[in-house]
Amino acid sequence: MPSYKMSGSSQPRWLFPFVATVIFILSVLPLARLAATGFTSALRGDAGQLLADPALWDAALNTLTTSFLGMNAAVILGGSFAILLTLFDVRGRAALGFLFMLPMMIPPQVTALSWIGLTGPSSTLLKAIGMAPPLGSPQPLYSIGGIALLFGVQHAPLVYLAMRVGLLALPREGVEAARLAGASWWRVLLDIVLPLAMPGLVAGAAIAFVSGVGNFGIPAILGIPASIYTLPTLIYSKFASFGPATFSDISIISALITLLAVGGLSVEARVLRGREFRTIGPSGQAALFRLGPLRLPAELLLWFVTFVILALPFLALLAGSLAPAYGVPLTAETATLHAYEEVLFRQSVTRTAFANSISLALASAFGLLLISVLLGYYIVQSRSRMAGFIAALAEIPYALPGIVLAVSFILLLAAPLPVLGVSIYGTIWIILIAYLSSFLAVSLKPVVSAYRQLDPSLEEAARLSGAGFYRRMRDVTVPLIAPAAGSSVILVFLIACNELTVSALLWSAGTQTLGVAIYNLDDSGSFDLAAALSVLVVVMVVILMLSLELMARRLPVGALPWRR
Amino acid sequence: MAPLILNSLEKRFGSGAPAVRDLSLTVQEGRFLALLGPSGCGKTTVLRMIAGFEQPSDGSILLGERLLADAATMLPPERRNMAMVFQSYALWPHMTVAENVGYPLKVRKVAKEKARQKVREALSAVRLDAYADRRPAALSGGQRQRVALARCLVTEPDVVLLDEPLANLDRHLRQEMEETFREFHARSGATMIYVTHDQSEAMALATDVAVMSEGRLLQMAPPEEIYARPEGLVIGGLVGQGSILSLALPRTSSRSLDWPSLRVALDGSVAEGTEPAHVLVRPQDVLLDDAGLTGRVTSSFFEGERYALRIQLADGQSLRAFSRQPVRQGDAVGVVLQAGWRL
Numbered sequence: 001m002p003s004y005k006m007s008g009s010s011q012p013r014w015l016f017p018f019v020a021t022v023i024f025i026l027s028v029l030p031l032a033r034l035a036a037t038g039f040t041s042a043l044r045g046d047a048g049q050l051l052a053d054p055a056l057w058d059a060a061l062n063t064l065t066t067s068f069l070g071m072n073a074a075v076i077l078g079g080s081f082a083i084l085l086t087l088f089d090v091r092g093r094a095a096l097g098f099l100f101m102l103p104m105m106i107p108p109q110v111t112a113l114s115w116i117g118l119t120g121p122s123s124t125l126l127k128a129i130g131m132a133p134p135l136g137s138p139q140p141l142y143s144i145g146g147i148a149l150l151f152g153v154q155h156a157p158l159v160y161l162a163m164r165v166g167l168l169a170l171p172r173e174g175v176e177a178a179r180l181a182g183a184s185w186w187r188v189l190l191d192i193v194l195p196l197a198m199p200g201l202v203a204g205a206a207i208a209f210v211s212g213v214g215n216f217g218i219p220a221i222l223g224i225p226a227s228i229y230t231l232p233t234l235i236y237s238k239f240a241s242f243g244p245a246t247f248s249d250i251s252i253i254s255a256l257i258t259l260l261a262v263g264g265l266s267v268e269a270r271v272l273r274g275r276e277f278r279t280i281g282p283s284g285q286a287a288l289f290r291l292g293p294l295r296l297p298a299e300l301l302l303w304f305v306t307f308v309i310l311a312l313p314f315l316a317l318l319a320g321s322l323a324p325a326y327g328v329p330l331t332a333e334t335a336t337l338h339a340y341e342e343v344l345f346r347q348s349v350t351r352t353a354f355a356n357s358i359s360l361a362l363a364s365a366f367g368l369l370l371i372s373v374l375l376g377y378y379i380v381q382s383r384s385r386m387a388g389f390i391a392a393l394a395e396i397p398y399a400l401p402g403i404v405l406a407v408s409f410i411l412l413l414a415a416p417l418p419v420l421g422v423s424i425y426g427t428i429w430i431i432l433i434a435y436l437s438s439f440l441a442v443s444l445k446p447v448v449s450a451y452r453q454l455d456p457s458l459e460e461a462a463r464l465s466g467a468g469f470y471r472r473m474r475d476v477t478v479p480l481i482a483p484a485a486g487s488s489v490i491l492v493f494l495i496a497c498n499e500l501t502v503s504a505l506l507w508s509a510g511t512q513t514l515g516v517a518i519y520n521l522d523d524s525g526s527f528d529l530a531a532a533l534s535v536l537v538v539v540m541v542v543i544l545m546l547s548l549e550l551m552a553r554r555l556p557v558g559a560l561p562w563r564r
Numbered sequence: 565m566a567p568l569i570l571n572s573l574e575k576r577f578g579s580g581a582p583a584v585r586d587l588s589l590t591v592q593e594g595r596f597l598a599l600l601g602p603s604g605c606g607k608t609t610v611l612r613m614i615a616g617f618e619q620p621s622d623g624s625i626l627l628g629e630r631l632l633a634d635a636a637t638m639l640p641p642e643r644r645n646m647a648m649v650f651q652s653y654a655l656w657p658h659m660t661v662a663e664n665v666g667y668p669l670k671v672r673k674v675a676k677e678k679a680r681q682k683v684r685e686a687l688s689a690v691r692l693d694a695y696a697d698r699r700p701a702a703l704s705g706g707q708r709q710r711v712a713l714a715r716c717l718v719t720e721p722d723v724v725l726l727d728e729p730l731a732n733l734d735r736h737l738r739q740e741m742e743e744t745f746r747e748f749h750a751r752s753g754a755t756m757i758y759v760t761h762d763q764s765e766a767m768a769l770a771t772d773v774a775v776m777s778e779g780r781l782l783q784m785a786p787p788e789e790i791y792a793r794p795e796g797l798v799i800g801g802l803v804g805q806g807s808i809l810s811l812a813l814p815r816t817s818s819r820s821l822d823w824p825s826l827r828v829a830l831d832g833s834v835a836e837g838t839e840p841a842h843v844l845v846r847p848q849d850v851l852l853d854d855a856g857l858t859g860r861v862t863s864s865f866f867e868g869e870r871y872a873l874r875i876q877l878a879d880g881q882s883l884r885a886f887s888r889q890p891v892r893q894g895d896a897v898g899v900v901l902q903a904g905w906r907l
Contacts (some may be wrong), residue, residue: 291845457654460617463641464648464670465715479658 010381010459012469019144019378019390022371026437027393030408031400037257037411042250050249059234060256064231066147066219067212073152074208077309079201081302081518086167087193088291090299098549099306104157107498108217109519110317110534111154115141116221124319129170142226150218153309155208157458159545163205164282166197184302185289194473200273206268210261214401216501217515221522231257232403232501247411254404255403261401310456314538320531339532350533352510353517360513361496364435365489368443371436371476377446380451392449398441402501409434410505412526426508438496446555450484478518483554491560494523494544566859567592568614568629568723568755574622580787582621583609585779596749596756597784598770600763600802606779614757615648616641618793625723644759647716648725651732653708655700661711662687662696668719679791686714689751706737713748730765742768763803766793772819775799784840793819793905800844800907805843812838813906821904830877830901831858842907849902850875850885857902859883864891875899 041047050056081100085093103111117123120139126132140146178188216232223233235250291298322335343350380390397405413430416423424430458480461471478485500515507516514537521530550558568591575584584606591597599607612618612623616631616639618630632639647668648654649851662683669679675830687693690710700708709729716724726745731740746769749756760766766773767787774784775798783795794800800808806852811829813821815837821829826843859875862882871887883899 087680270886390890404633408836453654455654456655457650457652460615460641461648461650461654461656462642462667464615465647466645467644467667468640468642471671480656 006302010463010469015374015378016382018384019375021377023390023393024355024441026433027397030412030437031396033412034251034254034404037205037247037251041251041365044248044552047248047252049245049250055229056234056253056256059231059253060260061228061231062144062223062228063213063232063260064221067209067264068153069145069148070155070212070324071149072204072208073149074155074159075201075205076210077152077305077423078161078204081156081305082160082163082167083197083198083297083303086164087189088289090302091295092299095521096302096306098545100160100309100312101157102542102545105494105498105528105545106152106538107500107515107518107550108154108215109221109500109515109522110217110498110537111150111313112141112218112221113518113522113534114313115146115150115153115318117320117527118313123316125316128331130318139225141222143222144228147222147228147230150222151208151212154215154218155211157212159201159204159205159313162207163197163200166200167193174522178554179533182305185486189289196559206264210401211263213257213260213264214403214501216403216504217519217544220500220504220519223560224308226521231260232401235403236405236504247414250407251411257401258401259403262440314535316445317531317534317538320527320536321338323528339528343529343536344401347529349512349520350517350529353512353514356511357497357499357514360432360435363432364439364496365443365492367432367436368439368492369485369489371440372443372447373473373481373485376447376451377473377477379444381449383439394444395441397437399441402438402499403505404506405438406434406505408503409437409502413534426511428511430513431503431506431513434506435499438499438502439492441494442495443492446484446488446491446560447481450481450555454480464528483551487548487555488546488561490544493542498541566630566722567857569626570610570614570623570759571626572595572622572623573625574702575606575613576621581779583779584613587623587776587781589774589781589784591755592756592759594753596758596771597768598766598773599757599776600766600773601761602802603761605776606747606767606900607761608727608819610776611727611759614723615646615725616644639688644723645719646723647719647720647721648727649709649712649716650697651728653712655708655711655715657700658872660697660699662705664700664711665703665714668715672719673893682718683714685719688716689714689748705733706727706739706741708739710744713744717752718803719755720752722760724752724754724756726756727762728759730762736767745769767803773803775802777802778806778837794841794844794907797842797907800842800905805847807847807882808883808907809843809845809881809883809904810813811841812842813841813843815839817906818875819906820893823900823902823904825902828832830879832879844885844907845901845904846885847872850883850903851902852885852889852891852896852897853900853901856898859897859899861895861897864893866890 002289050140081096084090085097085100099245113505118125119141120126121133121135121137123132131404141150172191176189179185180191183191206359213234215230219228219230219233220236222518223229224237229237231253236254238246238253287510319330321339322337323330324334324338326334344354345351375390375394379387379394409430410425413423413425413433415425424433454477459477462476467475498515499513500519503513504519507513512520514533516535521527523534552560570587570589573584573587574582576582579603587610589597589604599610601607609618611622617838619636621637622632622635627644631637632644657666664793666679666683666685670684674682683696685695687696688715690752692707692710695703695707695711700711703711712729717782729745730741733791735743742765745756745758749769757768770787772784773787773790775782775790776863777798783790783799785793790799791804795801797808800806808821811826812832813829814827817825821843826845829843859877862876863871863874864887865872871889871891873885873887875883875885877883877899883901885899
């Protein structure tokens with residue numbers, strides 16, 4: 001009987017090299033390339049011209065302003081929803097919570113388009129009800145305020161989620177003890193509940209700020225027509241007017257974006273220092289406060305806000321997609337499905353976009369499934385310190401603003417690949433690699449939490465039964481993590497299918513994605529086609545989210561980003 | 565099959581004190597060894613090294629002539645032909661009871677009809693024939709335990725490992741399962757290694773008991789021997805009931821002590837040529853007899869079949885004793901120590 005060196009570990013010998021290679025290609029290499037270009041251009045003094053350009057500082061200021069204002073809007077919206085839906089006896093909490101989460105998964109360019117359809121002189125919806133402002137008056141959303149407002153709507157779910165975690169961890173006993181100590185409901189809320197919810201609020205605010213800094217879709221659609229640039233859209237415009245300084249310019253702007261994001265996160269860390277409250281004792285059963293006579297008004301307010309931020313823009317989008325032409329009043333007679341016919345069957349651009357996005361999303365989802373199942377196994381099973389380091393590296397690309405990641409891959413892959421001598425720049429493969437890198441963390445998270453919840457003796461029992469690595473993966477481990485793996489496939493598909501930021505920089509003729517197609521259609525004035533495409537996207541998002549919601553009971557805790 | 569030999573086994577995790585150090589023992593084929601010790605003494609680590617889930621840092625593990633593991637080489641668990649009952653049972657929730665039990669056969673590519681036959685036999689041995697098509701989630705704790713046992717039964721393993729298998733069961737079920745384990749051992753003839761912190765479980769089941777403390781093996785012997793002649797203070801305190809007295813004994817005295825020599829030592833009348841020693845006195849060897857030394861009852865509990873007493877002697881040392889007649893706290897009693905064992 002032969003013996004094997006070090007085979008007491010449950011991992012096959014190729015697993016670590018595989019994991020290391022994947023992480024090197026998807027995380028280390030692009031980031032190192034970005035840093036290298038940034039440094040060399042700073043050393044060569046190429047940065048001087050860029051840094052002297054007031055447009056850069058305008059864009060930086062715009063980025064800060066919109067992100068900060070948007071963060072405040074998100075905190076007000078998300079915070080009040082979190083408190084009302086988590087702590088009070090509002091009816092229909094599950095439905096409201098799900099609807100409130102929707103904007104998070106709807107692509108930002110679609111959010112922006114739908115709000116444009118809602119306001120301004122040519123809004124089909126306003127025209128249909130005779131409330132449109134006179135022609136020639138400006139579109140109010142083409143402004144700093146408009147961008148900030150939509151940042152708020154888009155990122156409110158992030159604040160909601162972060163706060164909910166803290167509120168749910170509040171043990172019922174803590175509230176009951178305070179009541180027995182003689183505190184009124186109101187005092188309990190002020191003295192016990194809200195202080196414990198603070199860390200969640202701050203964390204949520206920081207995520208909302210950082211997401212605003214990296215957002216491309218909203219300022220692209222609302223800002224560029226009014227010549228309001230933020231840093232991500234500045235990168236896009238620099239890239240559109242390609243010149244010899246482009247590479248060094250975009251790497252420096254990327255560094256600036258990263259700095260702003262890191263700045264936001266370090267403010268969070270400062271605020272949270274010394275405020276880490278670990279609740280002791282059983283939790284999960286949130287205390288419910290009674291609203292009494294205020295319940296109905298509160299419910300009406302919640303539904304009204306949900307209607308305004310979700311239903312109205314969608315109706316506007318729908319109206320815009322059914323209108324015969326942009327600005328023509330929509331009535332039962334003039335409504336037409338022409339735009340849908342056009343995007344689904346006629347326009348080769350949108351049909352290619354559909355094919356590209358769906359195949360990219362499928363390839364990313366299943367490619368990442370394979371990677372996550374192996375990488376997750378390594379991270380959970382391996383006892384070495386290396387595992388924690390690799391897990392952290394896997395997170396970085398997702399934490400970075402998408403536009404920065406796209407720039408890294410451009411810098412990395414602009415030249416032909418060494419040894420092979422082929423260039424994948426301008427092909428669909430560069431988008432695929434960027435997607436794999438960007439969504440690795442999304443796919444990995446449900447799988448890792450499923451592995452962590454798995455009793456290790458289940459696999460050990462299979463080993464003693466005589467099953468080798470492949471055998472027990474097939475018979476025991478994979479079937480047990482299948483629900484989580486399934487949710488990670490759907491999640492990645494959902495996000496990749498609607499992605500704009502990365503593909504906006506990486507596409508070229510023939511490789512446009514759905515996000516790019518929507519943006520380009522709107523940019524070229526075909527609002528009805530862009531709206532029709534957006535409606536289809538929203539319908540797809542809702543269907544996929546609902547199907548995940550139905551799986552939720554079989555998924556590990558924390559698998560779905562909108563359910564924590 | 566062949567004896568299982570652990571040879572100066574050592575296991576270190578990180579930089580702390582080793583979890584297991586210099587542990588050597590041999591389990592003859594077909595024996596039932598209980599690894600007994602308080603939690604954290606390293607017994608589970610030893611079991612996991614035997615199974616192949618941990619690699620020894622030093623020393624070696626052999627099955628007969630065959631090297632299973634040392635610090636450099638290691639046979640993976642899947643090639644050791646061992647089976648294990650885990651504390652959590654480790655049943656695969658997505659397979660039925662029959663699939664769980666039959667999995668080792670499926671992996672070994674046993675012909676379908678033969679495998680079905682073996683699964684049926686194993687399930688009937690643990691009296692679960694009627695549950696073959698259920699999922700583990702639909703079974704009670706004791707039934708799950710029996711499925712795990714049946715899974716060990718099917719492949720005729722060289723060694724069966726049991727990791728605190730009764731820890732999650734209630735007292736009534738434990739007794740029933742102890743019976744099942746004994747039956748299982750008699751039927752299979754496999755070498756069994758059983759980890760537990762419960763000394764009565766170890767005594768009741770095993771042919772040999774190995775007591776561990778702080779990573780070391782203190783003593784390995786049949787249960788009767790460990791009970792009657794424990795080596796050292798730790799085992800004396802751990803195995804069976806009893807009280808340990810500190811006495812000055814003549815250097816020449818034997819380890820097994822009778823009443824006259826104990827009486828002399830307790831009186832403190834021997835002064836020449838003595839050394840301090842610890843003496844274990846079992847409660848059943850403490851007789852209430854007015855002819856003996858006087859003591860005071862500090863506590864008395866009715867246990868059902870008898871009273872359990874604590875008696876304080878004149879020098880302040882405490883004894884445990886039994887009494888069939890009711891004795892009240894505070895009563896003065898005379899005690900005779902029939903036997904003692906120098907640790």
